[in-house]
Structures are given as C-alpha cells and as structure tokens.
Amino acid sequence: MQLTVLQQPSLHGSQFQAFAEKLDEYGLYPLTSTGTTILQINVGKMCNQTCKHCHVDAGPDRKEIMTRETMQLCLDAIKQSPNIGTVDLTGGAPEMNPDFRWFVEELSKLGRQVIVRCNLTIILANKKYYDLPEFFKEHGVHVISSLPYFQASRTDAQRGDGVFEKSIKALQMLNEVGYGKEGTGLQLDLVYNPSGAFLPGGQKSLEAEFKRRLKSGYDIDFNSLFCITNLPVSRYLDYLIQSGNYDSYMQKLIDAFNPVAAAGVMCRNTISVGWDGYLYDCDFNQMLELKVEDGMPRHIREFDDAALDKRHIVLNQHCYGCTAGAGSSCGGETVK
Amino acid sequence: MEKTYYSPADLPKFGEITELQPEMGRKFFSYYAEVFKEGALTEREKALIALAVAHAVQCPYCIDAYSSDCLQKGADENQMMEAVHVAAAIKGGAALVHGVQMMNKIKELTM
Numbered sequence: 001m002q003l004t005v006l007q008q009p010s011l012h013g014s015q016f017q018a019f020a021e022k023l024d025e026y027g028l029y030p031l032t033s034t035g036t037t038i039l040q041i042n043v044g045k046m047c048n049q050t051c052k053h054c055h056v057d058a059g060p061d062r063k064e065i066m067t068r069e070t071m072q073l074c075l076d077a078i079k080q081s082p083n084i085g086t087v088d089l090t091g092g093a094p095e096m097n098p099d100f101r102w103f104v105e106e107l108s109k110l111g112r113q114v115i116v117r118c119n120l121t122i123i124l125a126n127k128k129y130y131d132l133p134e135f136f137k138e139h140g141v142h143v144i145s146s147l148p149y150f151q152a153s154r155t156d157a158q159r160g161d162g163v164f165e166k167s168i169k170a171l172q173m174l175n176e177v178g179y180g181k182e183g184t185g186l187q188l189d190l191v192y193n194p195s196g197a198f199l200p201g202g203q204k205s206l207e208a209e210f211k212r213r214l215k216s217g218y219d220i221d222f223n224s225l226f227c228i229t230n231l232p233v234s235r236y237l238d239y240l241i242q243s244g245n246y247d248s249y250m251q252k253l254i255d256a257f258n259p260v261a262a263a264g265v266m267c268r269n270t271i272s273v274g275w276d277g278y279l280y281d282c283d284f285n286q287m288l289e290l291k292v293e294d295g296m297p298r299h300i301r302e303f304d305d306a307a308l309d310k311r312h313i314v315l316n317q318h319c320y321g322c323t324a325g326a327g328s329s330c331g332g333e334t335v336k
Numbered sequence: 337m338e339k340t341y342y343s344p345a346d347l348p349k350f351g352e353i354t355e356l357q358p359e360m361g362r363k364f365f366s367y368y369a370e371v372f373k374e375g376a377l378t379e380r381e382k383a384l385i386a387l388a389v390a391h392a393v394q395c396p397y398c399i400d401a402y403s404s405d406c407l408q409k410g411a412d413e414n415q416m417m418e419a420v421h422v423a424a425a426i427k428g429g430a431a432l433v434h435g436v437q438m439m440n441k442i443k444e445l446t447m
Contacts, residue, residue, distance in 0.1 A: 149412075154412075192410075194407070198407045198408050199408055201409040202379060202409070205378055205379055205409065206410045208378075210410075251348075255348070
C-alpha cells in the first residue's frame with residue numbers, strides 16, 4: 001500500500017522521477033554494496049512510545065519481537081564475518097525485548113562495537129530499567145538517542161506528551177555515569193530529525209545550538225548530533241498525506257538530490273535484520289517489506305557476507321530521503 | 337493572465353529569471369548564495385534576519401521561503417516571532433519618527 005502511494009503521480013498529475021532513474025543519470029545505478037561493515041538488528045517493534053513520525057509503526061501494542069534463537073543466529077553470523085565491526089541494535093525500544101541484556105552481553109564478548117538506539121524514556125519507564133546507564137557502561141555500549149529538539153514543544157509534538165522532560169532526566173542519568181563526558185570514552189550521540197514537513201539544517205550548526213541550549217538549560221553533555229531526514233514511510237507518510245504536505249515534501253527531497261550523498265548511502269555498507277531474521281538493505285526497506293535482492297541469502301540463518309557484498313540495493317521512491325542535501329543515515333549526514 | 341498577482345508555484349521558478357538576462361541573474365544568485373553562507377553570523381542568524389526583512393518588505397515568497405528555512409536551521413518559534421517584531425518595530429518606528437518632521441512643519445506654519 002505504501003509503495004503504491006510512493007509510486008503514484010503527484011496531486012498535480014506530474015510523476016516524480018523514479019529514484020533508480022535519477023541514480024542512473026549520475027552513473028550510480030544499479031547501486032551496489034561496498035562491503036558490509038555494520039549489522040543493524042531490529043530486535044522488535046514493541047516500544048513504550050508511539051511517536052508520530054515512527055517508520056517502524058512501533059508502540060506498546062506491537063508484539064513482534066526477536067527470539068533468543070534468532071539472536072543466536074545473528075551471533076553466529078557475526079562470528080563468521082570479521083568485517084562486521086559494528087552491531088547496531090534498534091527497535092521499537094530494544095531494551096523491552098526480554099533477551100536484550102543477554103544479547104548485549106554476548107555481543108560484547110565478540111569484541112565488536114555495540115550501538116543501542118535508546119529512546120531515553122525507557123530508562124524511566126519502569127524500575128527494572130533504572131540501571132540501564134550502568135549496564136550500558138559496563139558493556140561499553142555506544143548510546144544513540146533521539147531528541148528532536150532542545151525544547152519541550154516540538155519534542156512532545158513528535159514523541160508524545162512529557163517525553164521531553166523524561167528524556168532530559170534520562171540524559172542526566174547517562175551523564176552521571178560518564179556518558180557524553182570528555183575522557184570517559186563513553187559515547188552518547190543524539191539524533192535530530194525535523195518535527196514537521198521540512199528538511200534538517202546543517203549538522204554542525206545544529207549540533208552547536210543543541211550543545212549550547214542543553215548545557216545552559218539542563219547541564220547536559222553529549223558527543224555528537226546526527227541530523228536525520230524523515231523518510232516518507234509509515235506514520236510519517238500518513239502525516240505528510242493528512243497534512244497536505246506530501247507532494248511538496250517529495251519535491252523538496254527530489255530538488256535536494258545530491259549525487260555525493262547518493263554515493264555514500266548507508267545501505268551500501270549495512271545489512272538490516274528484521275525481528276524475524278529476514279534481511280534487508282536498511283530499516284526503511286524492512287518496514288516496507290522489501291527484502292534484499294532476490295537470489296541472495298534472505299534470512300540470517302543463510303547469512304553469507306561474501307555473497308551479500310555482491311548484491312544490488314533494492315530501491316524505491318523513499319530513498320530520496322537519504323540522498324537529499326548533505327545526505328542522511330543512522331549516523332547523520334553522509335557528506336562530510 | 338493569471339487571476340492573482342502571487343502564486344506559490346512561482347517561487348521555485350525564481351531561478352528562471354536568468355533566462356532573460358543570464359549574466360546579471362547568475363551574478364545575483366552567486367552573490368545571494370555567498371551572503372547566506374556561515375560567516376561572522378551563523379546561517380540561522382542570517383535566516384532570522386531574512387525572515388524579519390521578508391515581513392518588512394511584505395514579500396509572500398520570502399516569508400514562505402524563510403519560515404521554512406528558519407525551521408530547517410533550528411530556530412524556534414519564539415525567535416521567529418521576535419524577528420517579526422523587530423521588523424514591525426522598525427517599520428512602526430520609521431513611520432513615527434517622521435512625526436518629528438511633521439512637528440517641525442507645524443512649528444514652521446503656526447503661531
């Protein structure tokens with residue numbers, strides 16, 4: 001259904017240029033893998049928040065979570081793939097998976113960098129999560145957290161009432177154990193994504209403003225700010241359509257197409273694993289149920305990085321979101 | 337002929353002004369791009385100034401463009417409205433300060 005919407009003509013009757021065709025103009029089609037160095041694992045769609053822009057459509061009512069058996073298959077795949085230096089855990093709120101801590105412990109034994117995409121409020125959601133900052137510290141986890149703005153109004157408008165206040169408290173708890181503090185080696189990065197139908201501004205400038213505002217207002221430190229463009233997928237796609245912004249937003253993305261950003265998209269060095277073990281080029285393709293190219297290993301039990309490194313990336317119109325302006329990825333801008 | 341003087345669809349066509357005078361048009365856009373780069377002022381500060389000026393010159397295209405640009409650059413709603421008040425204060429002040437000229441004339445003409 002979402003793909004049908006993305007491929008239909010604009011309200012004015014004109015057709016948005018096919019993303020693949022755009023890449024072809026710059027000699028980038030077919031887009032190929034440059035070698036997998038990051039395994040991004042979505043351990044489930046269950047979440048304590050119901051954010052308006054969420055491309056996962058995550059929430060407290062979602063029951064799809066990764067089993068320990070599938071996690072073990074991920075561990076086996078990582079063990080046999082020395083080029084995978086980073087394992088990026090996402091959700092939902094990954095911490096809500098009952099096997100989350102076991103999985104992090106096993107991953108940390110493998111000596112790879114472990115990222116947890118923590119929504120912050122989970123730390124305060126229940127007493128059993130209060131020690132998460134200590135747990136992350138103990139395992140050298142790199143924490144990446146969404147905070148769409150340095151004020152409550154826009155943060156709560158996107159992520160729910162009261163989220164800003166809880167996020168600030170959680171950031172202070174992370175700071176208390178050393179996260180985001182110079183010299184500790186405990187990395188705490190924030191993710192900014194626009195609360196509306198506009199593109200993110202320059203990452204460096206926004207990072208400076210976030211640092212100034214969070215330090216002066218709440219005595220919070222963090223390492224880097226990653227600017228991420230909202231992709232027209234799931235709830236954000238619904239928002240664009242319902243608010244009458246879909247056509248103009250797609251046009252903005254297309255007008256801002258940057259071939260340098262296109263050459264550096266994260267799907268070229270990442271494989272995304274779904275909660276049920278299926279493989280995708282990215283988390284967005286996962287939510288659109290676009291598995292990796294036909295003929296490739298498509299489940300984690302068949303994982304073969306040498307074969308997957310030869311794959312063509314599966315593309316669609318939402319991909320314009322990662323190639324606009326300075327580019328967008330789970331690590332922020334891709335054009336340095 | 338269109339029924340209204342302004343159309344949102346014309347804003348993205350701004351670059352087409354180079355068709356009738358390419359050299360001047362290109363120089364203008366090159367200068368424009370240079371002006372809005374980060375310098376002694378940040379890009380966000382420049383966007384806020386542009387938003388204020390847009391209101392002062394009452395250009396709907398500019399208000400559309402710089403409202404979006406201010407949001408994109410991370411300005412908050414309070415900053416944006418304060419910028420509009422700066423424009424209003426200068427516009428209002430510009431009208432009122434001419435009251436001195438009026439008072440001078442009154443003095444000149446009356447006993």
